[in-house]
Amino acid sequence: MTTLKIGDKAPNFEAQDQDGNTIRLSDYAGKKLVLFFYPKASTPGCTAEACNLSDNHERFEAQGYRILGVSADSAKRQSNFKNKYNFPYPLLADEDKTVINAFGVWGPKKFMGREYDGIHRVTFVIDADGVIEDVITKVKTKDHTSQILK
Template identity: 70%
Template sequence: MNTLKIGDKVPDFTVNDQDGNAVSLSDFSGKKLVVFFYPKASTPGCTAEACNLRDNYAELQSKGFELLGVSADSEKRQTNFKNKYEFPFPLLADENKEVIEAFGVWGEKKFMGRTYDGIHRKTFLVNEKGVVEHVIDKVKTKAHAAQILELIQ
């Protein structure tokens, strides 16, 4: 797993969001971006994380950040997730793992004695020039916005 680090330029990407609209990194040129990766839509940890970001979305926006959620779920699954919890930010349906691999968050995981490949829950704060400024490796799903706000104060 070759995860992007602070100072790395994020490679451009174009992936569909939950509604089938193409979303590219270049769409956010000149804006600060929070890109959060989660393993699977509508699972308890992912729901807690995304809802926490939703509940603090206005504050994150007031600090100049746009948000982008990414998982390998289908557009339909992302649409259901977004609509059920009324997320105000797009969710990318990265089924081909283009963004997931560009950020280097796909790799070996262990759970209950089983080893498998999957998405590592990580968040990247990207500046206006598309360069990684912070990486959050240990995401606190129920207090994720506080982790982000602490880094940018």
Template identity: 70%
Template sequence: MNTLKVGNKAPNFESLDEQGNTVKLSDFKGKKLVVFFYPKANTPTCTVEACNLRDEYTVLQEQGYEILGVSADTAKKQSNFKKKFNFPYPLLADVDKTVINAFGVWGEKKFMGRTFDGIHRVTFVIDEEGVIVKVIDKVKAKIHAHQILE
């Protein structure tokens, strides 16, 4: 796994969100962007993390941040997840893992004694110029917005 680091230029990605809209990095030029990668929609920790960002969305926006969630789930699963929990931000349905691989968050994981490949829970904070200024690789789902703001 070759995860991007602080100081790297964010990859110029293009992907579809939960509604089939094209979302590109360039859409956020001149804005601060939080891109959070999560393993799977509607799973316990992913839900807590995404709901924390939803609950603190106003605070994050007041600080100038836009938010994008990314997983390899289908648009339908992402749409259901968004509707069920009323997320105010887009969720990218990166089924082909283009964005996931561009940020380097796909790799070997261990869970309950099993080893497998999957998405690592990592968040990137990108500045107005498209440079990664913070990487959170030890995400604490219940206080994730606080981790972004500190």
């Protein structure tokens, strides 16, 4: 699991979003960022989480936050996910796991007695100076906004 903690500088990253645009951490300099990692686009938990953030997008914007989702899905799958639910924020298609590994959210998981490696559902709240101000590891998918905007 991630070794990043509150007060650490967020790792620089560069990856393609669902439309092939290059997104970098530096694009958010001077802005607060909610960076949420999720296991797989269009699955029930990931959809609940992404929709909860989308439904509260105006609240985030009002407090100066931008939102960015990340999974190892292909750009096409991310694009379908974003378009189906009309998410107002980009989704990174981190197929080579560059961003996922930089934030340390790839690792052993257990589901229904089976062990495997995968993406842990973790959200990083990054301040305007690129410093991690919160790490949420026990994400409530249907009420994630209240965990972030305390």
